[in-house]
Amino acid sequence: MTVIEPGCTLGILGGGQLGRMLALEAKRMGYRVITLDPELDAPCGQVADAQIVARYDDQEAVAQLGDRSDVLTYEFENVPAASVQWLEAEGRRVHPSSAVLTITQNRWREKMFVANLGIGVPRFRAIASVEDGEQAAREIGFPALLKLISGGYDGKGQALVRTPAEAREALCRWGISEDVSAEPRAIWEQWVPFVKEVSMIGVRDERGTVLTYPLVENTHVDNILDTSIVPARVAPEVEEEAQRIVRAIGEHLGIVGVYCVEMFLLEDGRLLVNEIAPRPHNSGHYTLDACVVSQFENHVRAICGLPIAPPQLRSAAIMVNVLGDGSGHRLIGVERILEDPRVRLHLYGKRDARRKRKMGHVTILVEDVSEALALAHRVRQHLRWG
Ligand SMILES: Nc1ncnc2c1ncn2[C@@H]1O[C@H](COP(=O)(O)OP(=O)(O)O)[C@@H](O)[C@H]1O
Ligand SMILES: [Mg+2]
Structure with a gap:
């Protein structure tokens, strides 16, 4: 298990916002970053040292990404497993492995995998x-x-x-x-009549150590994540059960890197697993501002063979997604929301603010989650597209 040291190059399959935030953290730590994405000037491409503009199934381009990288990862799970397998066949170091991707990009296999661990699923x-x-x-x-x-x-x-x-x-x-x-x-x-949707980020290193971030409470609008609150307002037993589930999933997947488990909390306190994402996750964006080590930094550490860090929460937080609504491409109201020093803005550099497109997010650091919803509401009232 060799360490991929700062100065080496991280290759990222996929150039979206997750790749962008990963690249920014990796760059801060002294790594070079190259990404592959079909879209010119992709969110990650804008901050990476280089972008290969090609389809994910372009074998030659994927091989070139492999040639130019010391370690590779992917930032969304719909990258073809075959592309990851090509890289592995050439002896490249890729985390998470294609075996993990093969399970998590297929809802049926994923559900069978979780159910076979004796963990509840719908x-x-x-x-x-x-x-x-x-x-x-x-x-x-x-x-x-x-x-x-x-x-x-x-x-x-x-x-x-x-x-x-x-x-x-x-x-x-x-x-x-x-x-x-x-x-x-x-x-x-x-269809599950859940009382809450929750998620937990885990990170596993090559030695098999698993660390978990605090449980997050999520609200979705039209099936897209809208708001995340951390720590989740649940009984301590629920948090412990979630940790047990996330740990078991990480260990049995044998994943190296960051992953997220989305769960439904039922009225009787039971948790059912909805899905697993083998990558940093939207509900973990708060970690950039509210934790000592973010999900993105821990992903870099895990895939590079560096020590992973316990996710210490420095502050309670609420994260609000900023979606396009089709009415314009300029975000109005930024100066208003930034009057509050607890507000941190993240935009992904996407030019076209199509309806429901994830354009950015806002994290608000709070003393107490009970004040969080009102603050989130204020942020939403000030921001609009024009
Ligand atoms: N079995 C279910 N019962 C109730 N709501 C569900 C169920 N499955 C999904 N949903 C809702 O739809 C959202 C998106 O579904 P999900 O399976 O997570 O797909 P994806 O996030 O990949 O689009 C969930 O976050 C949840 O709000
Ligand atoms: Mg989901």
Whole structure:
């Protein structure tokens, strides 16, 4: 296990905001960064030393990224596992491994993996045909969430269905035919009447040490993360149970790097795992401002073979996502929100503020989470696109 020292080059597959924040932390620590993304001037490309503009499945470009990097990682889980496998086959050091990606980019495998650890998940069934859908309707019932097994994010590739007709319509829309021999392409998932959505960031190093960040409480709007509050307002037993789950998942995945586990908290205090992200996560952005060592720095440390740091929370915080709304590309109100010294602004350098596009986030450091929601509301009132 050799240490990849500062001065070496980190290669990042994917050039979005997660790559950008990772690159900024890596640069601060003295690393060089190169990213690969199909979009010219990608958020990460703007701050990296270099960007290769190519598709993630362009084998030659991926090989070039490998040639120019000392260690590689990816910043979103829809990068083809094959691209990571090519790099591994060439003997490149890639974290997390393609084995981790193969599980986490497939909702079906991921759910089976978690369930096999004896950890609770919503009831689910793989769907390859309309007939499977009818079977699931009898077994699991309505309301249900139909989710495409691969390729979805931020609520894309999901349908909430309340009746057999709605379920048939969604399956037809996705082209899931009556051919019973086909590979399952979707899952039928029980709709969970959760009391809270929570998530926890974990980091695991090459030696197998796992450290966990505090539990975060998340609110979603239209299936996209809207607000994260830390520490989560839950009983200490819930926090401990979440730590146990996150630790078990990290250990059994054998992941090296940062990962996030999204969970539903039920009325009776039980936690069900919703999904795993094998990378830094939107609900961990607060760590840049509120923790001694951020999720991004710990990711750099883990993949480079450096000691990972216990995530000490310096302050309670609330994070508010800033999404585009289609009404303009200039963010108005920045000077108003920055009048409050507790507010920290992060923008991702995206020019086109399309509706629902993640453009940035704001972290507000607070004494106490009870004041956080009012402050977040004020930030939202001042910010608009024009
Ligand atoms: N089984 C479920 N029951 C209730 N709500 C759900 C369920 N699955 C997903 N959701 C809601 O939809 C959001 C997005 O779903 P998720 O599976 O996390 O997909 P992704 O984040 O990849 O788009 C969740 O954060 C949650 O708010
Ligand atoms: Mg999710």
